[in-house]
Amino acid sequence: MLVVDAFTKYCILTPIQRQDFSELQRVCKNVISLFGTPRLIVCDRGRMLECAAFKSWMQVLGVELHYITPEMHQANGQVERYVRTVLNMLRIEVTYKKRQWADELWQLQLILNLTMQKTTQSSALNLLVGHESATPAIRALVRDVAQAPSAVNRESRREMARQRTAEQLSNNQRTMDARVNRERRPPRMFQEGDHVFVIKFAQSTGKLDHGMRGPYRVLRVLPNDRYELKLLAGSYGKSTYAAAQYMVPWRGEWTPESCSAFFEGNDDNDPDQSQPGLYLESDQSEQAAVDDPELDPSVRLDATEPGSSTQHEEPRPGPSRGLDMPILD
Incomplete structure (x- = not known):
């Protein structure tokens, strides 16, 4: 430990x-x-x-x-x-x-x-007892302090080192905050009751494991963009905590009910039923349009002159698409 x-x-x-x-x-x-x-x-x-x-x-x-x-x-x-x-x-x-x-x-x-530490520019032992020595010297210093008044020079040097260390720690904290927060963006906010996934790289089982665990339900919103979560299944009443930057909204999963509702909604917008003017540009569709002009609005009959025959309109330039808009006369 x-x-x-x-x-x-x-x-x-x-x-x-x-x-x-x-x-x-x-x-x-x-x-x-x-x-x-x-x-x-x-x-x-x-x-x-x-x-x-x-x-x-x-x-x-x-x-x-x-x-x-x-x-x-x-x-x-x-x-x-x-x-x-x-x-x-x-x-x-x-x-x-x-x-x-x-x-x-x-x-x-x-x-x-x-x-010697990089941030404090001093060793931990020197800041603690004011002396650069090994462990046996620590016991000697403690015994000297208990028996006689400590040396003024040693205490003054220790206090000066501590003051200098406190200033260096403050400067280092400001420098690190500026560097870390330089490209930081505000995270996504969640509310109580939202369902989320949590990215846990420590629990990844391999390179193909995405590391996302869940889904969880947000129980409580904590300060500093932290949240208390609970697993929806198999949690046994235990809650966990996560930061907003490691949380992804969960939109639900595909169930038979949601799939059937999705396809039923698409049936209402079937182009063959709701939009009869749309047609597929294929050989069969063109042959059907020639046989039955009423199926294709682009086929026109010139009835002003006797003996007129069926005439096809020249196709419009442009890339071929599977679905095309009807041509209005």
Whole structure:
């Protein structure tokens, strides 16, 4: 399990045996005992994070929980960026060095906390304790602080580094917002009761899988273009959440009733019945028109002169079409 401090970027990597509330509580107790009770926890919608026991425990501690929307990994970008780095490092340890990944987490944690961050221009350990050192030095610093007053220079340097980091984080936030929102368009709005499909690329089973799941019914409209949804069939009462940019309106599916209604509506507009002036330009239709002039309005009889015969009007120039408009005299 990965825990990251939003300001200093200090991370804690802890292996867990199973994803349940007991393991989650053990990790959270360790973090809270070291750094105190947090004000806000941003997390994904894992099963152990959404259980009622964890929510009630956080409510007792006075911690606010913020769950990100599925498929919106950028909402928890600090953790997701660490996850990618940790996975790459674990692949090297397991594949090439033939070691157990759980035994190497403490080394990876030390390396990440001693590495200078691009956004803060400082290491997470320096922002936390004001000193560039390894884990044994942290325990020495904590013991010195508990026994004697801390050095003024170290505290002043730490405070200056934190102020500089806060300004850099603000500038980086404005820059990222401007870049991300440059080509963003307002998403489609939905109302309660609408039926939609949700694009879930994480659940795709192959290259030919379109990734669309559903249909869902919109239960509640949330702020920031988020919606609470419920599957129309097989949901067992469980609701999910989605962002508007991953939602597509569902127009319904083809059923025998809708198909019969569609074809019955087309029968009313049959050109052979409702529009007798339309004809097909084929050999059979032309022969029928010659045999029976009344079938083709384009055939005229010149009755002014005796002995007149049937005369065909010259065809109009233009591309041949399957259906043509009648020629009016």
